[in-house]
Amino acid sequence: MKRHQITIVDIAQKLNLSKSTVSRVLTGHPSVSEKTRKAVLELADQLDYSRNMLSISLLNKKSNTIGIIVPEFISSYFPQVIMGAQEVAAQEGYNVIIGHSNETYETEVANTKLMLANQVDGLLISITKETRNFDHLKVFERKGIPIVFFNRVCEDMNVPKVVVDDYEGAFRAVEHLIKRKKKRIAHLAGPDTLSISVKRLRGYRDALKKYNIPIDEELIIPYDLTIAKVKIYVNHLLRLDNPPDAIFAINDPTAIEALQIVKKKGLQVPRDIAIVGFSNDNISGLIEPALTTVSQPVREMGNTAAQLLVDQINRDISEWKSIIRVLKTELIVRKSS
Amino acid sequence: MKRHQITIVDIAQKLNLSKSTVSRVLTGHPSVSEKTRKAVLELADQLDYSRNMLSISLLNKKSNTIGIIVPEFISSYFPQVIMGAQEVAAQEGYNVIIGHSNETYETEVANTKLMLANQVDGLLISITKETRNFDHLKVFERKGIPIVFFNRVCEDMNVPKVVVDDYEGAFRAVEHLIKRKKKRIAHLAGPDTLSISVKRLRGYRDALKKYNIPIDEELIIPYDLTIAKVKIYVNHLLRLDNPPDAIFAINDPTAIEALQIVKKKGLQVPRDIAIVGFSNDNISGLIEPALTTVSQPVREMGNTAAQLLVDQINRDISEWKSIIRVLKTELIVRKSS
DNA sequence: CTGTTAGCGCCTTCAA
């Protein structure tokens, strides 16, 4: 059961040296003779010696690990962000441990505790749709562990955030539908706990206002992002006395689901009803008809978030910044509108 | 720069107790009076005390962390497997750190070194298409750290493996094409370093043999899974004097790419040329025409692999098993064939 | 250039 680990002591003994000398070689310290250096390196290699990061982390009070907590893994969105973050992290010498909150507040809290116990040097997080209380995150601040939010942020906390211009993206999407002569544009919105929902909804409203199209509250349906429910809402919309001729969905999975349902009903997209999503998931260009959507620089979001976090880690706590980085979206017009 | 961490000592001092007593409370040791127990727990909670797993890991020579190394993050395949593995790992009390080898042997080796340095208790790995040398993995065996392969395995190593019945899946897929009256079935195969390529190719060959269809080597194209190259091969196939009337692709990304190319040429799918993939990526049912493919239980693969690994970790090294778990595939017939 | 010492935070003996 117990494994034997090769340690510095083993090497030191075989070479008749002191631990510290061996350590010096391994850390690249200059003041050590070429001869011993070579001997140590050789033996280390031969023994498959590997420095125990655990002890180093303990000693330095720095684990060189960052945590990432994401709410879901269903769409390709978060995996891609993680990839982007990983890229930068690896480059900067950080390991990544991943937490999955499964859109549940309790799981998110449990995850943060794990991250703390594992002594992460910083945390990247996108909150669940349920999260309204942020005490579990404030602990990090108190402990001097920097946090960076991405995508789904907590507006009240004064820490760096990486988001996209949700308002603008939504505005453009709806404007586009208006220019396509659509008069009754529905919005499948997200829960109002998420700032992305709020901002996209505002973009939707303002676009309609700008073009003097009356806002019909009946056409705005906030939902909890449980894909299975989309069917209910779309059916409801279609049965309205005055049904919509377009749907702007909070995200691509929602839009795609809506599209499938509308197609099954025998309606023509975009003629009878146009559909626009948000995010440009990697499937969106391949479905039939291809989905018009607002693309986000997903990988870049990961990169940026990780970079901001590393910057915070390297800064003294007294100099923490709370930058908000807003990444540009782009409207990608395809066949569904 | 230096953060202050709350430690057992802090708690002990404030309560006028010894470190060991506090530790006993925290570890749930029984021999401690109810009064002190309560006091400690209360103060700990109040101070946001969190046990330092680093030091515990160091002490126990057990990190409660497993590593997962995957070759790519492009398709939804590996993220899903990781999710599955995470599920089980979390349940069994293990953290997960993820490595991304980017289909490069060197990166894979670097990743394994990182895993070792971080004292993982076990490793889950799917190798790159380049990996022919396995010394970097044998180190784990020598150190007594169990490995479990999944999907892309090393046949020569005597450790647990989780795969799907690639041969059978491929056989069925090709048989299906034959029953659709296809006579010239091409195969876009994977590199022969990967056992999945070899087995799927064998399934392809045997299916043709069974139905007395001559095998035309010209129609078998092994490639390196670089999606961009699919175009070259498909064009090549279509320009043949006697072009294929069906393509069986090693995986779904390849099949989907082939489908796009074929469609752009103005050919009818499946009438002019049928296409079948392998994996049932989550896009495959949504593209037009929907892709016929061999589905794998992806999440289950992650579950199984993680479970096997945890079992190995809990076993004495002398009792390591080398089970090969073969998961069932299922042919999903859709519009592309 | 090399060795000695102390200690990161924790748990597990052993002794009281």
Add this chain to the structure above:
DNA sequence: TTGAAGGCGCTAACAG
């Protein structure tokens, strides 16, 4: 029921 001491593997002083 509690306390004291030792050590996991490593590095950073402080000495020579």
